[in-house]
Amino acid sequence: xxxxxxDAPRVDGPAKVTGAAQYxxxxxxxxxxxxxxxxxxxxxxxxxxxxxxxxxxxLGVVTITRDDLTGMDPYYGPVVKDQPIVGIDRVLFAGDVxxxxxxxxxxxxxxxxxLIEVEYEPLPVVTDSDxxxxxxxxxxxxxxxxxxxxxxxxxxxxxxxxxxxxSVYHVERGDVEAGFAxxxxxxxDVYSVPTIQHGHIEPHASIAYWEPSGKLVVHTSTQNPSxxxxxxxxxxxxxxxxxxxxxxxxxxxxxAKTYPKLEPIVAAxxxxxxxxxxLVISREEVFMTAVRHAASVRIxxxxxxxxxxxxxxxxxxxxxxxxxxxxxxxxxxxxxxAGGPYRIEHQDLTSYCVYTNKPxxxxxxxxxxxxxxxxxxxxxxxxARRLGMDPVELRKRNLIQENDLFVTGDRLVSxxxxxxxxxxxxxxxxxxxxxxxxxxxxxxxxxRGLGLxxxxxxxxxxxxxxxxxxxxxxxxxxxxxxxxEIGQGSHTGLAQIVAEAIGLPLDRxxxxxxxxxxxxxxxxxxxxxxxxxxxxxxxxxGIQIRDQLLEIASGRFEAAVEDLExxxxxxxxxxxxxxxxxxxxxxxxxxxxxxxxxxxxxxxxTTGGLDxxxxxxxxxxxxxxxxxGAEVEVDTRTGKIRVLRAVTSVDVGKAINPRQCWLxxxxxxxxxxxxxxxxxxxxxxxxxxxxxxxxxxxxxxxDFPDTFRSMLVETPHPEGPYGAKGMGEAGLGPVxxxxxxxxxxxxxxxxxxDLPLRPERVLDALTKEGLQ
Amino acid sequence: xxxxxxxxxxxxVNGTGQDLRVDPERRLVDLLRExxxxxxxxxxxxxxxxxxxxxxxxxxxxSACLIPAVMVDGRSITxxxxxxxxxxxxxxMQEAFIVEGGLQCGACTPGQxxxxxxxxxxxxxxxxxEIRDWMAGNLCRCTGYAGIIRAIRSxxxxx
Numbered sequence: 041x042x043x044x045x046x047d048a049p050r051v052d053g054p055a056k057v058t059g060a061a062q063y064x065x066x067x068x069x070x071x072x073x074x075x076x077x078x079x080x081x082x083x084x085x086x087x088x089x090x091x092x093x094x095x096x097x098x099l100g101v102v103t104i105t106r107d108d109l110t111g112m113d114p115y116y117g118p119v120v121k122d123q124p125i126v127g128i129d130r131v132l133f134a135g136d137v138x139x140x141x142x143x144x145x146x147x148x149x150x151x152x153x154x155l156i157e158v159e160y161e162p163l164p165v166v167t168d169s170d171x172x173x174x175x176x177x178x179x180x181x182x183x184x185x186x187x188x189x190x191x192x193x194x195x196x197x198x199x200x201x202x203x204x205x206x207s208v209y210h211v212e213r214g215d216v217e218a219g220f221a222x223x224x225x226x227x228x229d230v231y232s233v234p235t236i237q238h239g240h241i242e243p244h245a246s247i248a249y250w251e252p253s254g255k256l257v258v259h260t261s262t263q264n265p266s267x268x269x270x271x272x273x274x275x276x277x278x279x280x281x282x283x284x285x286x287x288x289x290x291x292x293x294x295x296a297k298t299y300p301k302l303e304p305i306v307a308a309x310x311x312x313x314x315x316x317x318x319l320v321i322s323r324e325e326v327f328m329t330a331v332r333h334a335a336s337v338r339i340x341x342x343x344x345x346x347x348x349x350x351x352x353x354x355x356x357x358x359x360x361x362x363x364x365x366x367x368x369x370x371x372x373x374x375x376x377x378a379g380g381p382y383r384i385e386h387q388d389l390t391s392y393c394v395y396t397n398k399p400x401x402x403x404x405x406x407x408x409x410x411x412x413x414x415x416x417x418x419x420x421x422x423x424a425r426r427l428g429m430d431p432v433e434l435r436k437r438n439l440i441q442e443n444d445l446f447v448t449g450d451r452l453v454s455x456x457x458x459x460x461x462x463x464x465x466x467x468x469x470x471x472x473x474x475x476x477x478x479x480x481x482x483x484x485x486x487x488r489g490l491g492l493x494x495x496x497x498x499x500x501x502x503x504x505x506x507x508x509x510x511x512x513x514x515x516x517x518x519x520x521x522x523x524x525e526i527g528q529g530s531h532t533g534l535a536q537i538v539a540e541a542i543g544l545p546l547d548r549x550x551x552x553x554x555x556x557x558x559x560x561x562x563x564x565x566x567x568x569x570x571x572x573x574x575x576x577x578x579x580x581x582g583i584q585i586r587d588q589l590l591e592i593a594s595g596r597f598e599a600a601v602e603d604l605e606x607x608x609x610x611x612x613x614x615x616x617x618x619x620x621x622x623x624x625x626x627x628x629x630x631x632x633x634x635x636x637x638x639x640x641x642x643x644x645x646t647t648g649g650l651d652x653x654x655x656x657x658x659x660x661x662x663x664x665x666x667x668x669g670a671e672v673e674v675d676t677r678t679g680k681i682r683v684l685r686a687v688t689s690v691d692v693g694k695a696i697n698p699r700q701c702w703l704x705x706x707x708x709x710x711x712x713x714x715x716x717x718x719x720x721x722x723x724x725x726x727x728x729x730x731x732x733x734x735x736x737x738x739x740x741x742x743d744f745p746d747t748f749r750s751m752l753v754e755t756p757h758p759e760g761p762y763g764a765k766g767m768g769e770a771g772l773g774p775v776x777x778x779x780x781x782x783x784x785x786x787x788x789x790x791x792x793x794d795l796p797l798r799p800e801r802v803l804d805a806l807t808k809e810g811l812q
Numbered sequence: 813x814x815x816x817x818x819x820x821x822x823x824x825v826n827g828t829g830q831d832l833r834v835d836p837e838r839r840l841v842d843l844l845r846e847x848x849x850x851x852x853x854x855x856x857x858x859x860x861x862x863x864x865x866x867x868x869x870x871x872x873x874x875s876a877c878l879i880p881a882v883m884v885d886g887r888s889i890t891x892x893x894x895x896x897x898x899x900x901x902x903x904x905m906q907e908a909f910i911v912e913g914g915l916q917c918g919a920c921t922p923g924q925x926x927x928x929x930x931x932x933x934x935x936x937x938x939x940x941x942e943i944r945d946w947m948a949g950n951l952c953r954c955t956g957y958a959g960i961i962r963a964i965r966s967x968x969x970x971x
Binding site: 049053059061062241293294529700706708709748750 | 853956957
């Protein structure tokens with residue numbers, strides 16, 4: 041039986057349920073020091089004076105301030121070099137790094153922070169993108185320096201200078217004004233999504249030391265070891281072979297652990313200390329290290345009476361905080377996705393990535409798409425309501441289909457969105473237009489409603505993944521990969537692909553942890569790209585080994601390669617099971633004894649990219665599509681919403697491990713529920729006010745809906761390994777608008793356009809409509 | 813240098829006696845992770861709301877980030893390292909977490925397993941409401957809780 045499509049149990053289960061799985065914060069190296077970070081108390085200020093001499097003198101600690109970074113370019117960033125290792129001339133958000141300390145013990149490091157003197161000169165603060173884009177706003181970064189090594193897809197982004205607009209992406213098709221003129225009805229609304237935090241349970245953690253040879257070694261909780269190596273090599277002027285990045289188990293990331301976070305700090309500290317330095321940050325600091333972009337989305341849509349979407353203009357503004365991180369790509373992806381998974385003849389889509397005095401926003405599961413999906417799917421239901429149509433029928437009339445052209449010009453393949461929507465309609469019990477009416481309950485003041493939504497998302501393109509597979513003489517194989525086991529099950533799914541490609545039993549394949557001294561380049565464990573891209577590379581590397589085994593066996597059997605097969609680790613003549621060789625026998629045939637190794641290696645680059653002037657080209661190697669449905673109950677006296685049922689359906693191409701696919705989306709669904717109902721980072725003039733798990737609530741088991749279903753659709757992708765494509769983020773985007781639409785239907789069409797759907801917002805909306 | 817204010821304590825961890833000097837301000841989570849090298853207990857929120865550092869102290873479910881280490885003097889502690897059998901055989905709850913998809917990244921998993929084990933000791937056949945109520949103090953961002961609920965139901969089921 042094929043191992044592809046099998047619900048293989050995850051290989052890391054026993055290590056994780058016993059507490060034996062090792063994470064970065066669990067590692068102790070001989071002589072290791074512990075680091076702490078002195079962070080800015082001001083959201084924007086000039087650093088007049090920093091004096092760490094008392095800390096060094098009185099406590100014997102090692103400190104890094106700007107004075108230690110003379111003679112090097114201290115700025116880093118994956119697409120814009122704008123973030124210094126420690127504050128140089130200014131701090132740009134409350135929580136920005138001013139100095140770092142390493143000491144024998146954490147409490148000594150903590151004590152040392154108090155001895156560092158900082159004199160600030162406050163500067164004017166901008167805390168939202170509208171204010172940052174306004175005339176006369178203080179400009180946070182005047183220039184846009186790009187790093188020596190960046191990503192091919194960044195060519196399609198227009199970097200701006202001399203304003204807080206870091207970058208702009210624009211694409212258009214048809215003539216949007218003519219489209220509006222041609223429409224029977226126009227809808228124009230502004231939606232907003234606040235800053236939220238990833239909430240990975242393992243805080244960021246990194247350890248670094250320098251070998252006497254001058255080689256930098258880093259153990260770190262990251263999603264992209266290869267990029268960390270590149271960025272550290274750039275910062276410290278080293279060849280990439282002199283930077284070794286090792287990644288143990290990673291305790292969740294959801295995007296927050298992409299690109300450098302603590303690695304530059306521990307590298308600088310350990311260089312000065314000449315000892316290993318570990319930095320594990322607090323939960324409060326995690327809120328200052330990476331967040332999801334707040335966004336405002338202005339969306340105008342022209343529709344014909346029959347429900348045909350004719351024209352859409354979207355301007356989406358993403359608040360990227362104090363440093364660009366990967367914000368320019370996030371905004372670009374949100375920009376071209378803002379039309380939604382619909383055939384719309386005339387489109388004009390623009391997105392801005394804007395600096396503000398807030399923590400840096402970067403990748404977050406969904407990558408810019410949940411923000412625009414909230415807007416276009418909420419508006420879709422308003423359109424249906426005004427036209428008197430069933431929202432499902434309205435969507436189906438306009439949904440993209442196989443071989444359609446996306447707004448960027450991509451020819452869409454593997455499009456199973458109709459089926460996703462059908463599954464959701466059935467699972468949620470949608471019964472046409474009558475399902476848009478409030479459902480009365482027997483409890484006074486409580487009403488219920490159903491809602492649904494759909495989504496389309498891309499993956500970073502072009503991008504590279506390289507895999508190396510080594511077959512041992514005993515018939516066991518190792519996949520060397522820099523893909524990170526971050527909980528998604530890559531160690532299991534990639535092993536399934538290699539087992540299938542060679543023809544081995546699954547338990548004979550193991551997958552390494554990333555160690556850039558041994559494992560080849562992988563762009564990132566993000567963008568739901570691991571199974572598609574690394575899986576493709578791993579499969580090809582496995583096929584190379586398979587071909588070598590068959591070649592050797594064909595000589596031994598004196599049979600053509602085409603007449604041979606490998607099943608469960610034995611090489612045999614098709615139809616003649618008696619004529620078979622074990623892998624040790626094949627090695628003995630080749631090497632004279634059961635010794636040695638066979639190798640396979642493959643670097644897979646997805647092709648594509650967008651023209652910087654037109655925004656057109658091939659945006660994505662594959663597209664993922666999903667639908668969600670929800671039933672909510674609203675207490676109209678308190679405004680409190682409870683999600684009773686949540687369902688999603690995701691087109692996965694081909695599920696390598698179906699169970700792991702739907703399990704992964706169960707997590708996306710509950711994160712989306714939190715973002716819909718209550719998650720929001722709050723700031724008071726730039727000061728974070730709820731940066732702890734006491735004040736910023738993640739969904740707990742108490743928020744878990746009564747019914748919860750994560751379903752799959754399979755529309756094989758021609759380039760994916762065995763037809764597989766990415767799916768890890770697909771369950772997130774449509775859930776919040778499905779909940780919003782359910783609330784609107786419960787309330788007879790009252791629309792809330794700002795997330796989260798806090799009780800007071802529900803009450804305000806009801807009051808405004810005269811319903812309360 | 814300030815005077816040595818450390819305190820001698822004796823306690824039992826997973827069936828093994830310990831005899832240590834600890835600073836009165838030292839937290840149990842640090843004692844376990846750093847002095848005893850039991851890194852299965854994780855620290856995440858440090859304010860007692862996420863449950864990643866869940867341990868049993870004389871059978872009671874507590875957050876090791878909130879407890880001063882001196883308070884365990886004379887007591888008996890069970891950590892995640894003490895949940896499996898003496899020869900490393902997984903408990904029914906641990907097996908259920910794997911089979912039912914109760915874990916992904918694994919960072920919250922030790923705390924979830926300890927809390928769920930305590931629940932079944934308290935209430936061998938919990939209702940859904942009891943599961944939610946008991947487990948609400950153990951946050952997970954990967955699974956959406958569905959797999960954890962399935963695991964607890966499955967481990968509780970007779971046979």
